[in-house]
Amino acid sequence: MPLRGIRTTTAARNGAGAFILQCKRLDFHYCNSSGSSRGMVAFLQKTLPTFARENPQIEIRVSPRPQKHPLIKGLYINGREKPVCVRNLEPHDILKKAILLKEASGEKLKRTKKPVTSLNESVRGIWSPYHGDLRGV
Amino acid sequence: MFSRSALRSLTSELRWTAPSTISSAPLQRACLHQTASKMSSQQPEAQSSSTHPESPLSATPRAQDSQPSARRPGFDEMTMTPRARADVPIAKQPVAPTFTSPLKVTKSLMSQLPHLVGQKPHYIVAHLHARPYLLTEGDHIRLPFLMPNVKAGDILRFNRASAIGSRDFTMKGAPTVDERIYECRVRVTGVDAEPLRIKEKTKRRQRHVKQAKSKHRYTLMRVMDVRVKTPEELLAEGAVVVEDGQDGSVIEPRS
Numbered sequence: 001m002p003l004r005g006i007r008t009t010t011a012a013r014n015g016a017g018a019f020i021l022q023c024k025r026l027d028f029h030y031c032n033s034s035g036s037s038r039g040m041v042a043f044l045q046k047t048l049p050t051f052a053r054e055n056p057q058i059e060i061r062v063s064p065r066p067q068k069h070p071l072i073k074g075l076y077i078n079g080r081e082k083p084v085c086v087r088n089l090e091p092h093d094i095l096k097k098a099i100l101l102k103e104a105s106g107e108k109l110k111r112t113k114k115p116v117t118s119l120n121e122s123v124r125g126i127w128s129p130y131h132g133d134l135r136g137v
Numbered sequence: 138m139f140s141r142s143a144l145r146s147l148t149s150e151l152r153w154t155a156p157s158t159i160s161s162a163p164l165q166r167a168c169l170h171q172t173a174s175k176m177s178s179q180q181p182e183a184q185s186s187s188t189h190p191e192s193p194l195s196a197t198p199r200a201q202d203s204q205p206s207a208r209r210p211g212f213d214e215m216t217m218t219p220r221a222r223a224d225v226p227i228a229k230q231p232v233a234p235t236f237t238s239p240l241k242v243t244k245s246l247m248s249q250l251p252h253l254v255g256q257k258p259h260y261i262v263a264h265l266h267a268r269p270y271l272l273t274e275g276d277h278i279r280l281p282f283l284m285p286n287v288k289a290g291d292i293l294r295f296n297r298a299s300a301i302g303s304r305d306f307t308m309k310g311a312p313t314v315d316e317r318i319y320e321c322r323v324r325v326t327g328v329d330a331e332p333l334r335i336k337e338k339t340k341r342r343q344r345h346v347k348q349a350k351s352k353h354r355y356t357l358m359r360v361m362d363v364r365v366k367t368p369e370e371l372l373a374e375g376a377v378v379v380e381d382g383q384d385g386s387v388i389e390p391r392s
Contacts, residue, residue, distance in 0.1 A: 013275045013277075013359060015326040015358075015359030015361070016324075016359050016360070016361055019289075019290055019326065019359075021289060021290070022327060100328070103288070103289050103328040104327060104328065104330075105326070105329055105357060107329070109330055110331075110332070111331050111332055115270060115278055115279055115280060116270055116271065116272060116276055116277070116279075117276065117277045117279075118273060118277070119275065119276075120258065120273045120274070120275060120276070123258055123259070123304060124302070124391075125304060
């Protein structure tokens with residue numbers, strides 16, 4: 001078998017050229033009978049149509065889930081999902097949770113210390129003791 | 138350029154748009170300075186008859202999926218800068234771009250600039266809230282804070298940089314490089330959070346343990362481009378070549 005070089009594939013750099021929102025779907029679950037869904041039902045009737053109109057790139061599904069607390073579930077391009085329980089919340093608090101799910105990246109939450117992560121090679125190269133001028137101290 | 142009546146109407150309009158609730162002196166001075174700088178930028182200048190003052194940042198519009206809303210409070214549509222507001226502390230008031238005079242470039246910088254422009258890729262040391270970020274094109278940034286009033290998809294332009302360079306050349310600013318020499322755009326890609334941190338707080342000789350919870354949120358960004366303008370572009374935008382010896386940015390070759 002002939003030797004083959006390693007094929008390079010392009011790394012995903014969303015936003016460097018085109019930008020695609022990472023949240024692709026939001027599922028809203030509610031219950032008609034339980035009191036913890038009261039805010040959710042009001043949200044679905046009043047706020048959700050405008051929210052959906054402002055975000056046409058997100059698929060929105062609404063489905064009942066009887067005898068359970070209300071829930072918003074976000075599904076992301078990377079295949080992960082993020083559920084948030086919104087029991088006993090007011091409609092404006094539920095909107096905040098929906099915006100949180102919309103703007104999330106879908107990645108697992110991690111604690112990082114460095115602000116910049118780069119896939120590029122170092123611009124100025126690696127320092128070498130054999131190159132460059134001699135320098136006095 | 139502009140007739141006098143047009144200028145007068147412009148200044149009266151500016152006076153109306155300036156916040157009237159502000160009473161403290163430095164803020165008013167800031168506003169006055171802004172209007173003054175705008176007025177002087179609108180007036181025709183002897184040496185630069187080009188179109189430079191029309192578009193101070195000379196940012197060419199690129200692919201942008203979310204148009205900024207037409208009317209934003211506290212935002213000046215003409216200079217594309219935030220306006221001074223009464224509810225913001227004086228130390229954090231936005232700084233108006235100091236475009237009262239055309240960009241001055243020394244002869245030596247002009248002669249060395251093609252070397253820097255021609256050598257790709259570039260890096261930039263951009264400053265945001267007095268913190269340096271070393272960026273190249275396509276980098277991912279997670280700011281150590283949540284940036285207010287931005288949403289996913291917005292494009293920002295960094296205009297404070299202490300250094301821009303390539304492999305062999307570095308342009309150093311004193312203290313910052315003039316923002317008309319380069320372009321550095323970043324796109325807001327979303328908001329991230331850290332995992333919930335729980336710190337157990339105890340007092341002496343007490344069984345009670347208090348749990349202090351914190352979960353900070355951070356703004357995510359992606360660097361769209363880092364670009365240095367060519368001498369021809371600078372001259373077309375109204376840059377003035379001056380003699381050496383004045384303070385300004387210098388390009389240092391690698392030793």
